[in-house]
Amino acid sequence: MSISEALHLHVALLPSAGMGHLTPFLRLAALLVHHHCRVTLVTTHPTVSLSESHFVSRFLSAFPQVSEVQFHLLPLELSSAKSTDPFFLGFEATRRSAHPLSPLLASLSPPLHALVFDVTLISSVIPITEALHIPSYILFTSSARMLSFFSYFHTFASNANDDSAKIPGLTPIPRSSIPPLLLISDNLFANIFKEDSPKVPKLNGVVINSFEGLEAESLEALNGGKVVEGLPFVFAVGPLAACEFERVECGDQLKWLDDQPNGSVVYVSFGSRTAMSRDQTREIGNGLIKSGCRFLWVVKDKKVDKEEEEGLDEVVGRELMENTKGKGLVVKNWVDQGEILRHRAVGGFVSHCGWNSVIEAAWHGVPILGWPQHGDQKINAEVVEMSGLGMWVRSWGWAEQVVVKGEEIGERIREMMGSELLRRKAAGVKEEARKAVGDGGSCGINLMRLFEEWKMRNMNI
């Protein structure tokens, strides 16, 4: 019998908007179920994207033992929201709708040992969990390096003209890597950071989808008390790899990959919420052709999938589509990234460095050519480079700052796909990832430590 089984632990999970946030929450839920925890999932209605609602449905059918509690968001008064990004508006709507969570959590039976919620909800949830004496944890859905920056942010913001964030224990984060919205005052994203960053010490703990072999520096700094005084313990339970319930039909893509030689295909995807400009999309297409490599390219035209309406011919251009025939496969729907990265034919990944993508590439040992677009992605790209998992090109800038030319894209892709050194280092990261979840690995040790803590706290109430 495992510790959790003996203790009948009951944990509720509260994710926030976007697949990038939802995915690690559902993987953590699956892991907790595997360890015999009783799990309640608080599901938000409505979701921003269709992918999210489909994903939650698939999860709930795969795990009938998980209870669902529905949480209905109040409509958001848009004029006061200081953002037009649908996912940020989703965060804000959840923050402002938090009140009904109180009776909802209080009514759960048996009483909760912990609530694990999203980082974007800290200020709204802490007063509720404090009043109800429920231990509060966040699942931080990005890198430990980003968590360090988030926890340090209020200190950085008061020295806002520094050319880098010099966080104790960490390689400095240059100003150019900091999410651009955080350098402009008074927008929704920056306001959430400002309000929530000083409150991290009020949490009982932070759960993170990372591991020593990928982020030794940041994890040591965080848990060594260097980053900010009074931070709670950071439980690195990663890598949380893709689960069975996430599988989507992708027979055509896998069949195509089956016909390609080992390590010959570059997989290109910028995640679930990056819409590329038409100009940049066409340059990427030209770059892929110039690279001479085979490719599997996921094209995305709109931030939110509900709005995708145009066909590939319109988005990519008919001529380019003709030219890609034979060398590559271009798709425009949600793909089973885990299955693609696992395929023996895939030898490299052009990625925006969203954290889930980085973790999945690490899990499968696929080298990354990072091309960060928004938010935390340059900070994650620094992790990719420092760990040896891949490379990134700083001069390409943020999305929409410049249109990177096909010639250069093709050259860098060739460089990544041809690098024996990168391949070896990425294979080393994969080995570390497997060790972390193996017998006696850090994932299990940290999870047991978390279970012990949940048990102790509950006895103290």
Ligand SMILES: *[C@@H]1O[C@H](CO)[C@@H](O)[C@H](O)[C@H]1NC(C)=O
């Ligand atoms: C391709 O990879 C597979 C699986 O890793 C391996 O079994 C096979 O021998 C490889 N083929 C060649 C030609 O190297």
